[in-house]
Amino acid sequence: xxxxxxxxxEPYDPKRPxxxxxxxxxxxxxxxxxxxxxxxxxxxxxxxxxxxxxxxxVFVAVDPKKGKRDAKVTNRRTKKDFATYIKRLVDGVFLDAxxxxxxxxxxxxxxxxxxxxxxxxxxxxxxLSKIEFHYTPIHGSWLNVAEIEISAMDAECTGRRIExxxxxxxxxxxWLVRRNRDGKKIDWRFT
Numbered sequence: 078x079x080x081x082x083x084x085x086x087e088p089y090d091p092k093r094p095x096x097x098x099x100x101x102x103x104x105x106x107x108x109x110x111x112x113x114x115x116x117x118x119x120x121x122x123x124x125x126x127x128x129x130x131x132x133x134x135v136f137v138a139v140d141p142k143k144g145k146r147d148a149k150v151t152n153r154r155t156k157k158d159f160a161t162y163i164k165r166l167v168d169g170v171f172l173d174a175x176x177x178x179x180x181x182x183x184x185x186x187x188x189x190x191x192x193x194x195x196x197x198x199x200x201x202x203x204x205l206s207k208i209e210f211h212y213t214p215i216h217g218s219w220l221n222v223a224e225i226e227i228s229a230m231d232a233e234c235t236g237r238r239i240e241x242x243x244x245x246x247x248x249x250x251x252w253l254v255r256r257n258r259d260g261k262k263i264d265w266r267f268t
Contacts, residue, residue: 080211081180081220085265089142094171095211097180097223098138098163098187100154101231105130107240123238133242135235135249136162138170139226141263145170146226148253150246156191160204163192167207178209182218222263229261 084095107128115121134154139146147170151158163179171177181187188210192201213220230236234252239245 078214078217078220081213082265084178084180084211085141085222091143091173092175093178094140094143094174095178095180096138096140096166096171097221097226098136098166099182099218099221099223099227100134100136100159101227101235102132102154103135103150103235103239103245104132105241105245106238108238127238130241133245134158135227135230135245137223137227137230138162138166139223139263140171141222141225141265144257144260144262146253146256146261148230148249150242150249154186156186157195159186160191160195160201163208164196164204167204174207176207176209178211180211180213180221180223182213182221183215187212222265225263229256 087095107130108124109126109128110124112124113122134151136149136151136158137146138148147166149162149165151162167174167177189201189205192204195201196204218224230249230252234248235245239248
């Protein structure tokens with residue numbers, strides 16, 4: 078716990094950003110009956126019946142001090158999906174960083190073996206040389222700032238019925254653009 082809290086107390090270093098990473102399953106839910114649109118004095122009416130259209134996984138990464146975040150929709154949450162997402166962060170989102178210090182929970186995919194099982198040895202070691210794992214304690218994933226960002230994502234974008242993967246990707250992309258433009262930061266301090 079103190080390792081993670083100490084990271085949050087450090088001054089911002091763009092060459093060594095602290096990045097919370099987590100994932101959230103998302104059910105794709107369609108409407109069985111068309112909703113009745115809102116009118117003046119009357120809210121939208123949505124039927125309680127719905128159609129299940131499968132589920133996806135949403136990876137979320139947030140640099141709480143810079144106010145930079147990223148998200149990606151995947152079909153599942155496997156070791157390969159995790160390793161591929163972290164490669165995206167290292168080679169794209171945080172390209173200028175020397176080392177990305179990842180705050181993750183203790184899920185069985187959040188470790189070095191994911192990279193060796195996904196990439197050849199040379200590529201796995203290249204990616205791993207640019208990341209440093211910091212684990213939240215068991216039952217302490219609430220210490221991960223990505224949980225705060227996921228809560229904001231659910232409140233502002235994904236916490237409702239979304240029918241298909243394409244719509245989710247489009248709306249999540251628009252949400253990310255706005256959140257990043259606004260530079261929403263997470264200030265984690267001892268009080």
